[in-house]
Amino acid sequence: METAITVKGLSVVYDGFKALDDVDLELPASKITGFIGPSGAGKTTLIRVLVGRQKIAGGTATVFGRAAGSAKLRGQFSYMTQSLSVYPDLTVRENLSYFARMLGMRRADVKAAVTSVLQQVDLMPQSAQIVGSLSGGQKQRTSLGVALLGDPELLFLDEPTVGLDPVLREELWLLFRALAAKGKTIIVSSHVMDEADRCDDLVLIRGGKVLAHASPQKLCETTHSQTIEEAFVKLVGGSNEPA
Amino acid sequence: MSPRKTSATSRRVLAQLRHDPRTLGLLFVVPPVLITVLKYVFQNDLVFDHLAPMLLGIFPMVMMFLVTSIATLRERTNGTLERLMTMPMGKVDFILGYAAAFSVVALLQASIATGVMLGLLHVTVLGGTLATIIGAVLAAFLGTALGLFVSAFAANEFQAVQFMPAFILPQLLVCGLFVARTQMAKLLQWLADIFPLTYSVDAMKQITDHRNWTGALTRDLLVVLAYAIAALLLGSLTIRRST
Numbered sequence: 453m454e455t456a457i458t459v460k461g462l463s464v465v466y467d468g469f470k471a472l473d474d475v476d477l478e479l480p481a482s483k484i485t486g487f488i489g490p491s492g493a494g495k496t497t498l499i500r501v502l503v504g505r506q507k508i509a510g511g512t513a514t515v516f517g518r519a520a521g522s523a524k525l526r527g528q529f530s531y532m533t534q535s536l537s538v539y540p541d542l543t544v545r546e547n548l549s550y551f552a553r554m555l556g557m558r559r560a561d562v563k564a565a566v567t568s569v570l571q572q573v574d575l576m577p578q579s580a581q582i583v584g585s586l587s588g589g590q591k592q593r594t595s596l597g598v599a600l601l602g603d604p605e606l607l608f609l610d611e612p613t614v615g616l617d618p619v620l621r622e623e624l625w626l627l628f629r630a631l632a633a634k635g636k637t638i639i640v641s642s643h644v645m646d647e648a649d650r651c652d653d654l655v656l657i658r659g660g661k662v663l664a665h666a667s668p669q670k671l672c673e674t675t676h677s678q679t680i681e682e683a684f685v686k687l688v689g690g691s692n693e694p695a
Numbered sequence: 696m697s698p699r700k701t702s703a704t705s706r707r708v709l710a711q712l713r714h715d716p717r718t719l720g721l722l723f724v725v726p727p728v729l730i731t732v733l734k735y736v737f738q739n740d741l742v743f744d745h746l747a748p749m750l751l752g753i754f755p756m757v758m759m760f761l762v763t764s765i766a767t768l769r770e771r772t773n774g775t776l777e778r779l780m781t782m783p784m785g786k787v788d789f790i791l792g793y794a795a796a797f798s799v800v801a802l803l804q805a806s807i808a809t810g811v812m813l814g815l816l817h818v819t820v821l822g823g824t825l826a827t828i829i830g831a832v833l834a835a836f837l838g839t840a841l842g843l844f845v846s847a848f849a850a851n852e853f854q855a856v857q858f859m860p861a862f863i864l865p866q867l868l869v870c871g872l873f874v875a876r877t878q879m880a881k882l883l884q885w886l887a888d889i890f891p892l893t894y895s896v897d898a899m900k901q902i903t904d905h906r907n908w909t910g911a912l913t914r915d916l917l918v919v920l921a922y923a924i925a926a927l928l929l930g931s932l933t934i935r936r937s938t
Contacts, residue, residue: 521936526781533777535774537778542714553699554700554782556783598778
């Protein structure tokens with residue numbers, strides 16, 4: 453299996469607090485990997501390291517064989533942050549068009565790319581609406597739409613489904629699954645354990661440490677658990693690695 | 696640096712302003728209204744004719760300082776800058792995009808205020824309309840550049856607004872508007888010499904009092920421009936790819 457991301461001995465320290473502590477990971481390409489853990493576990497910090505936004509205290513992180521944050525990686529991946537990170541005073545189309553230009557698309561190509569993304573995130577009827585006037589779910593989909601622009605090989609989605617209704621969440625997971633089927637690598641963070649089952653590969657994180665890294669089935673088998681939540685609780689209470 | 700990305704950023708900033716008619720109204724209406732009020736405060740045409748052009752070197756700077764510092768602070772706090780910094784976009788594109796957009800706004804603002812001052816209030820400016828507009832636009836450009844720079848030091852809008860009295864008012868007090876600088880204590884004169892607003896006000900005095908373009912006017916405008924460019928460069932240093 454091809455490796456998309458390699459992390460070795462990674463540590464991040466904020467004001468003396470270890471947000472990530474000696475993390476080692478190898479994440480597969482063309483799969484959906486879930487960073488699962490409670491709030492403050494270190495999921496967002498890990499994603500920020502991989503997109504090159506977070507300074508590291510020790511260790512290494514590489515994406516597609518290049519150091520995380522390398523200028524040559526920009527444009528190969530997209531990043532949907534936990535906050536909306538779109539302009540609330542612009543329309544959905546204006547937002548998408550602007551970010552498409554920032555990805556280096558020519559003006560002639562922007563319209564087609566934006567229309568395609570609007571269809572993917574089902575926001576065509578709202579394309580002329582100001583983002584600030586949309587519902588929470590529609591705003592979230594606008595932000596996801598920006599992440600889909602430019603057909604990136606790798607998508608970092610930080611809590612992309614938080615606050616969405618179950619139907620919409622289901623639709624988004626179908627979209628993630630379709631993208632992975634096309635060979636895209638997707639990293640999704642979530643504090644919701646029931647989203648873990650939808651991933652191909654799981655990284656359970658707590659207190660800046662990786663508790664376990666395996667597929668959902670393997671994790672349940674090795675911890676003799678029925679659910680990922682049960683496995684997580686067992687891992688927190690017991691050993692740091694599944695047997 | 697990419698001219699296409701810089702111009703796309705400018706157009707995006709202008710689109711945001713276009714969607715906010717109240718801010719546009721405040722930007723374009725407040726300076727001429729304040730200058731008009733001042734005319735009736737003094738009821739002495741000689742004093743007003745002396746002060747009004749100097750105010751054209753101050754109002755645009757103050758307003759653009761406030762608008763720019765808050766606009767860029769919003770980029771830093773709502774996650775859009777975080778997202779942009781993971782894209783193949785230069786920091787200079789971001790800074791120059793903002794500077795160009797607000798320069799367009801400054802040109803309109805200065806033209807309206809100058810039109811009201813010269814056309815409706817019949818202030819005598821020997822240097823003429825074009826020189827007055829150039830002086831006012833450079834003052835506004837300086838405000839934009841300083842606003843971009845100081846926004847890096849504000850954690851929220853409250854702090855950004857407080858930078859106005861902390862950063863601009865001292866310059867206003869010693870720039871020679873209220874008391875001739877030669878009558879001030881030596882320390883205040885030194886301070887005035889290093890504050891950029893002093894040169895903006897001096898330039899407007901030159902434009903008011905001289906029919907021809909003077910060497911002193913060129914020097915004053917170049918100093919204002921140099922301060923603005925330095926603030927833009929420092930502003931670009933405050934935008935970091937990794938934090």
